[in-house]
Amino acid sequence: MSAFLHFEVMTESRKFPEGMRPLGGGEFTFKCHPGVSCFTVCCKNVELDLYPYDIIRLRTRLAIDSETFMRTHTELKKGSNPYFPTVILKLASTGKEKQCPFLNEQGCTVYEDRPTACRTYPLERAVDRRCASGQPEDFYFLTNHDYCKGHYEPQQNTVKQWLRSQHLEQFNQVNDRWAEVDTLFGSNPWKGEGSGGPKQQMAFMVCYDIDGFRTFAEAQRLVDHYRLNREHKKRIAGDDAELLKFGFEWLKDILGGRSSLVRR
Numbered sequence: 277m278s279a280f281l282h283f284e285v286m287t288e289s290r291k292f293p294e295g296m297r298p299l300g301g302g303e304f305t306f307k308c309h310p311g312v313s314c315f316t317v318c319c320k321n322v323e324l325d326l327y328p329y330d331i332i333r334l335r336t337r338l339a340i341d342s343e344t345f346m347r348t349h350t351e352l353k354k355g356s357n358p359y360f361p362t363v364i365l366k367l368a369s370t371g372k373e374k375q376c377p378f379l380n381e382q383g384c385t386v387y388e389d390r391p392t393a394c395r396t397y398p399l400e401r402a403v404d405r406r407c408a409s410g411q412p413e414d415f416y417f418l419t420n421h422d423y424c425k426g427h428y429e430p431q432q433n434t435v436k437q438w439l440r441s442q443h444l445e446q447f448n449q450v451n452d453r454w455a456e457v458d459t460l461f462g463s464n465p466w467k468g469e470g471s472g473g474p475k476q477q478m479a480f481m482v483c484y485d486i487d488g489f490r491t492f493a494e495a496q497r498l499v500d501h502y503r504l505n506r507e508h509k510k511r512i513a514g515d516d517a518e519l520l521k522f523g524f525e526w527l528k529d530i531l532g533g534r535s536s537l538v539r540r
């Protein structure tokens with residue numbers, strides 16, 4: 277079961293999920309709080325996708341390295357991209373049920389660093405990259421699961437208010453870059469090497485093992501291969517999200533995508 281919905285990249289034609297209309301500037305009624313009868317139901321028996329920036333936030337929160345996080349808390353599955361695995365959260369078993377390992381009786385123990393899917397719910401996001409302005413356009417849809425009683429709470433929200441209240445701007449900014457790279461992976465840039473070859477392993481490290489990528493990037497002096505100003509280099513050296521964004525551009529460069537990096 278999937279309680280959470282994920283952003284989709286519309287590349288060929290603007291197809292919205294069946295029966296769903298984008299909210300636009302309209303309002304929706306929803307509030308989630310410890311007083312709802314369904315509190316934490318959505319954190320159980322859930323299939324939750326994790327995006328690269330989610331991993332950075334969670335491993336920092338748990339004060340473990342990214343490789344340990346991946347080994348302990350994730351599983352791989354075949355998702356919508358036939359040429360790159362999807363990473364999902366590994367649930368903990370509690371008798372009959374399975375639940376998020378970060379859940380306790382009080383609720384979410386990683387709330388400030390919870391993944392994109394948890395923040396976005398009850399909305400679903402779709403991104404259209406083909407718009408005339410060149411800027412990706414996004415759309416939000418309201419999901420409605422029977423078990424979720426938050427829809428009966430008398431709080432009116434607009435999409436804008438929801439994004440702000442859930443601190444989604446930074447997540448979406450990095451996730452949009454991730455969506456571009458995932459789209460490139462979907463074109464099978466590994467060619468003769470196939471899945472699991474050296475290039476795909478490298479791509480997996482950039483996306484999901486930020487500590488491994490930092491070690492690699494520093495050893496190879498990767499940033500020095502490109503024309504980057506001092507400020508940018510400093511940000512990459514001190515901020516994992518910046519390193520991840522650099523890594524995405526680097527992958528585009530070495531895999532034949534359209535990278536913003538300029539080689540020296």
Ligand code: SF4
Nearest residue numbers: 319376378379384394
């Ligand atoms: S991270 Fe938090 S909000 Fe998300 S499923 Fe786990 S406990 Fe629930």
Ligand code: SF4
Nearest residue numbers: 308314316318424426
């Ligand atoms: S209101 Fe919805 S989102 Fe909140 S705990 Fe209940 S099921 Fe989860």
